[in-house]
Amino acid sequence: MLSVDAATGAVRELVTGGVFSSLAPAPDGSVIALRSDIATPARPVRIAVDAAVRELPAPGAVGRLPGTVEWVEADVGGVAVGGWLCMPESASAGSPAPFMLWIHGGPHASYNAWSWRWCPWLAVERGYAVLMPDPAMSTGYGDTGLNRGWPRRPDVVYRECEALFDQELARPELDGSRTAMLGASFGGFMANWIAGHTDRFDAVVTHAGLWALEQQHRTTDAAASKMRVHRHEDEDPQWYRAFSPHRSIGAITTPMLITHGNRDYRVPISEALRLWWDLVSTWDGPPETMPHRFLQLTSENHWVQTPSNALAWNRTVLAFCDQHVLGADRIPDALPW
Numbered sequence: 001m002l003s004v005d006a007a008t009g010a011v012r013e014l015v016t017g018g019v020f021s022s023l024a025p026a027p028d029g030s031v032i033a034l035r036s037d038i039a040t041p042a043r044p045v046r047i048a049v050d051a052a053v054r055e056l057p058a059p060g061a062v063g064r065l066p067g068t069v070e071w072v073e074a075d076v077g078g079v080a081v082g083g084w085l086c087m088p089e090s091a092s093a094g095s096p097a098p099f100m101l102w103i104h105g106g107p108h109a110s111y112n113a114w115s116w117r118w119c120p121w122l123a124v125e126r127g128y129a130v131l132m133p134d135p136a137m138s139t140g141y142g143d144t145g146l147n148r149g150w151p152r153r154p155d156v157v158y159r160e161c162e163a164l165f166d167q168e169l170a171r172p173e174l175d176g177s178r179t180a181m182l183g184a185s186f187g188g189f190m191a192n193w194i195a196g197h198t199d200r201f202d203a204v205v206t207h208a209g210l211w212a213l214e215q216q217h218r219t220t221d222a223a224a225s226k227m228r229v230h231r232h233e234d235e236d237p238q239w240y241r242a243f244s245p246h247r248s249i250g251a252i253t254t255p256m257l258i259t260h261g262n263r264d265y266r267v268p269i270s271e272a273l274r275l276w277w278d279l280v281s282t283w284d285g286p287p288e289t290m291p292h293r294f295l296q297l298t299s300e301n302h303w304v305q306t307p308s309n310a311l312a313w314n315r316t317v318l319a320f321c322d323q324h325v326l327g328a329d330r331i332p333d334a335l336p337w
Contacts, residue, residue: 017037017053018036018113019035019113020034020035020047021033021034021036021042021113022034026046029049030048031046032044032045032046032047032056033045033047035053035055036113036114037112038069038084038086038112038114038132039065039114040062040114041060041061041062042113043055043058044056044058065121066088066089066121066124067086067087067091068086069084069085069086069087070087071083071084071085072085072131072164072168073164074160074163074164074167076159076160076163076164079160081133081135081136081160081161081163081164082133082134082164083111083132083134083161083164084111084131084132085129085131086120086123086124086132087124087129088124088126088127090127093172096172096173096174097127097128097129097174097175098127098128098129098175098178098179098180098321099128099129099169099174099176099178099179100123100131100180101133101161101162101180101181102130102131102132102181102182102183102187103133103135103157103161103182103183103187103191104132104134104186104187105184105185105186105187105188106137106139106185106186107136107137107138107149107157108137108138108139109139109186110134110139111133111134112134112140116310117303117305117310118184120132122314122318123318123321126322126335128180128325129173131164131165133160133164135149135156135157135160135161136150136153136157136160137149137150137157152243153243154189154190154193154243155243158193158197161190178202178325179200179201179325180202180204180321180324181201181203181204181205182204182205182206182207182317183205183207183209184206184208184209185207185208185266186210187207188207188208188209188210188267189209189210189211189245191256192206192209192210192211192245192246192275193243193248195248195252195256196245196248196252197248197251199253199254201254202255203256203257203323203324203325204254204256204257205256205259205317205320205321206256206259207258207259207260207304208259208260208261208264208267208302209245209267209271209272209275210267211245211246211271211272211274211275212245212246212271212274213240213246215270215274216267216270216271219268220265220266220268221265222266246274246275250282252282255291255292255293255320255324256291256292256293257292257293257294257295257320258272258275258276258294259294259295259296259297259304259313259316259317260295260297261300261302261303261304262297262298262299262300263299263300263301264300264301265302272294276292276294279292293316293320295312295316297309318335
């Protein structure tokens with residue numbers, strides 16, 4: 001957390017260790033806030049005038065996590081690209097863990113805080129290791145980080161994520177022959193783009209992902225901001241030709257799970273419906289052998305928020321990854337939740 005002197009513009013670091021949100025001043029000059037990180041859900045804290053942080057009593061703490069989290073970094077063309085590696089307790093050189101790559105939405109965002117919607121610990125409990133990078137355009141790394149890869153270059157983002165992913169695969173506790181890639185919103189766009197540019201993953205999960213950019217940029221509730229960045233397809237055809245995932249439909253061989261909310265106005269359901277139709281119509285094998293699946297959440301928006309739907313979504317995602325990453329003969333027991 002930083003403070004800025006209104007008169008001089010000087011920036012001073014107040015407290016570190018986690019993400020602070022919902023700040024509210026207290027009468028004694030302290031600040032009440034919610035603090036979280038990848039391993040800890042939001043908890044109320046009091047930040048004293050001397051910057052000391054004290055946690056306040058509150059219900060809802062989680063118990064012991066099923067693994068460990070570590071900050072890792074790779075040098076990608078002279079740029080330090082970092083992320084969080086969540087490892088299951090069961091991972092060892094004798095029993096390496098299947099490995100997931102998660103790419104966050106935004107793209108101006110970070111994996112630096114706890115999320116109930118995209119919680120890596122459910123996959124870790126299942127035996128997966130999860131890498132959560134902060135690549136180009138992530139927040140928290142200054143203007144240089146935000147501008148690197150702009151305007152929304154999937155090739156730049158993937159190069160950085162893949163470099164960090166490959167570096168960590170050198171660990172004997174990770175199994176490079178059993179991998180999956182998952183993402184939502186901008187991360188879903190990345191999942192769709194990656195599926196058409198590599199077959200290295202055993203499964204791809206895309207939630208609320210952009211598929212046909214010239215279609216999505218005309219139908220989103222953020223159309224004005226999208227057009228300011230990219231303009232219409234007829235004004236900037238090269239950008240759309242290079243980066244719209246739908247142009248690589250013929251190259252997709254990896255099993256894909258599409259999930260989407262009907263009430264999503266940021267990335268309308270038409271993106272998922274068109275992706276599903278493109279996958280179905282280009283499949284040239286028997287219908288019963290088509291590996292792709294579609295989970296349509298009729299009451300959800302851009303996020304899966306209803307507890308029962310969140311449960312169904314997590315079960316579906318992990319079951320799909322179990323099937324294609326682990327194989328039918330290696331799927332563990334039923335989920336405990």
